[in-house]
Amino acid sequence: PDGGRLTIETSNTHLDEAYAGQHAEVTAGQYVLIAVTDTGTGMPPEVIERAFDPFYTTKGAGRGTGLGLSQVYGFVKQSGGHVKIYSEPGQGTTVKIYLPRFMGQASSSPVRGSTEPRPAGMVNEIILVVEDEAGVRHMSVDALRELGYTVIQAENAAQALQLLDLQPSVSLLFTDIVMPDMNGRRLADEALERRPDLKILFTTGYTRNAVIHNGTLDPGVAFLPKPFSLDALARKVRQVLDGNGANRPRGHRS
DSSP states (O other): OOOOOEEEEEEEEEEOHHHHHHSTTOOOEEEEEEEEEEOSOOOOHHHHHHTTSTTOOSSOTTSOOSOHHHHHHHHHHHTTOEEEEEEETTTEEEEEEEEEOOOOTTOOSOOOOOOSOOOOOOTTOEEEEEOSSHHHHHHHHHHHHHTTOEEEEESSHHHHHHHHHHOTTEEEEEEESOOSSSOHHHHHHHHHHHOTTOEEEEEESSOHHHHHHTTSSOTTBOEEESSOOHHHHHHHHHHHHTTOSOBOSTTOOO
């Protein structure tokens, strides 16, 4: 309402079988991603659920028809694509549009993923997963346990700090950035005051550029965007634990 920042990004991406299994309308494969992020008022879950409904709008009379997002949704679905909204009240919104990627006439064989073995963890490596959305949290916990790590979980920052005090052997804090009460950046700062040696990995449905441009994160911190594949999670977690990840949040030393 009072102005802000709009971030538009494009990239090639892959939606894997696990993500497709959670979204019945999605076909696993290669996509072109268009992400549009604003720094507006954000949307609560009940608004997100209806955002693509025709004629649904939260604006006052004469200020909107409620057809804009509905038309976007229709175009994306007709194109064989997928659209996903990430938003939190007071934190702005990211809309991610996935359109099927054209690989060219000469590319008749499917694009293969990496042939490198998936990095695994060990049971003595303990990861604390912090995520306020239960479904996303459980998926992350299950994936990390499948990779061989020991995992504990928290649904908010206060609970995470209590677990850190109770469990001094936590190797990695894997936290969502946008959460109510205390965001992931503040949680990381508090955690590092207690445990300066703790490794930090951030995740969010918002894009890296968006959270950096909005001042939520510093450039160079370890970051894994949602949705992520099991392979991407395995590689990033191993990279951070082995000390090959990005820098810590500003103000803390390794």
